[in-house]
Amino acid sequence: MKETSVRSLPGIPILLVQLLVIGLCVYSFLATKGSGSMQPMASIGVALLTAFLSTGLYMVEPNQAAVLSLFGKYIGTDKSNGLRWNNPFLTKKKVSLRVRNFESGRLKVNELEGSPIEIAAVIVWRVVDSAEAVFNVDDYASFVQIQSEAALRAMATSYPYDQHDDGQISLRSHPTEISERLKEQLDERLTAAGVDVLEARISHLAYAPEIAQAMLQRQQASAVIAARTRIVAGAVGMVELALAELQKSGVVQLDEERKAAMVSNLLVVLCGDRGTQPIVNTGSLY
Numbered sequence: 001m002k003e004t005s006v007r008s009l010p011g012i013p014i015l016l017v018q019l020l021v022i023g024l025c026v027y028s029f030l031a032t033k034g035s036g037s038m039q040p041m042a043s044i045g046v047a048l049l050t051a052f053l054s055t056g057l058y059m060v061e062p063n064q065a066a067v068l069s070l071f072g073k074y075i076g077t078d079k080s081n082g083l084r085w086n087n088p089f090l091t092k093k094k095v096s097l098r099v100r101n102f103e104s105g106r107l108k109v110n111e112l113e114g115s116p117i118e119i120a121a122v123i124v125w126r127v128v129d130s131a132e133a134v135f136n137v138d139d140y141a142s143f144v145q146i147q148s149e150a151a152l153r154a155m156a157t158s159y160p161y162d163q164h165d166d167g168q169i170s171l172r173s174h175p176t177e178i179s180e181r182l183k184e185q186l187d188e189r190l191t192a193a194g195v196d197v198l199e200a201r202i203s204h205l206a207y208a209p210e211i212a213q214a215m216l217q218r219q220q221a222s223a224v225i226a227a228r229t230r231i232v233a234g235a236v237g238m239v240e241l242a243l244a245e246l247q248k249s250g251v252v253q254l255d256e257e258r259k260a261a262m263v264s265n266l267l268v269v270l271c272g273d274r275g276t277q278p279i280v281n282t283g284s285l286y
Contacts, residue, residue, distance in 0.1 A: 003131040006068055006076025011057045011083030021050045056088035065130040067093045077130045095130040099198065104149050106204055111171065112160045116208035119156050119171070121182060123148045124199040125190070132194030140193045151185040161207065171205055178202060239266045
């Protein structure tokens with residue numbers, strides 16, 4: 001089922017003509033009433049036929065389409081704005097072509113690693129094929145809502161909440177990639193309903209309340225480990241640089257034991273959480 005265009009006639013001129021005909025019929029009926037001729041009956045018949053033909057008038061607003069069908073058969077779609085007229089026997093169903101927003105509720109799902117999370121998304125969509133929207137699904141608006149939540153659940157179970165390895169895509173660290181993936185899934189599901197997804201993005205993402213505190217401690221521990229790793233790497237580099245500069249300048253000659261003591265002291269100073277208190281040795285190192 002694909003959308004096809006259908007022509008219609010301007011409604012305002014036809015409405016004016018119909019009003020004029022009905023007015024003439026009323027005048028003719030009143031003028032010939034009681035004359036015994038068939039003129040009054042003809043006037044009534046013409047007025048009734050004109051009134052029936054007026055049922056072919058319908059209004060099409062901007063960014064709206066009228067889907068026309070005749071006894072269950074699809075005839076075409078009229079997108080001409082304003083008051084229009086077509087066959088009175090046609091059924092006219094209005095379909096909005098405007099851009100719409102849909103925000104899903106907060107869904108509770110398990111991410112790739114099995115942790116329960118809460119996730120919600122905002123979907124921006126519009127109807128691009130009125131025939132498919134009307135005849136391929138029962139209620140396209142409800143179809144969009146249900147399929148959007150189903151696609152969001154499927155996408156959330158395919159990725160972890162946090163990034164644990166370099167290059168890994170996660171829900172929290174890659175919002176752009178996640179939005180593109182969600183849009184692709186929605187396009188696959190909603191194409192049959194004549195719906196085009198303009199944008200899809202995550203509006204809410206959090207761990208479920210029952211594990212939120214534990215996950216917060218896990219994130220804090222990961223941050224501490226990452227910071228300690230960088231501090232140790234920097235401290236080792238500074239110790240290597242200090243030993244190399246001392247050896248290069250020849251200020252002091254250190255044997256292996258003194259080098260080990262110096263390395264130990266420097267690492268304590270550089271890697272400690274608090275400021276160190278120096279102990280001045282006034283005697284021999286040995």
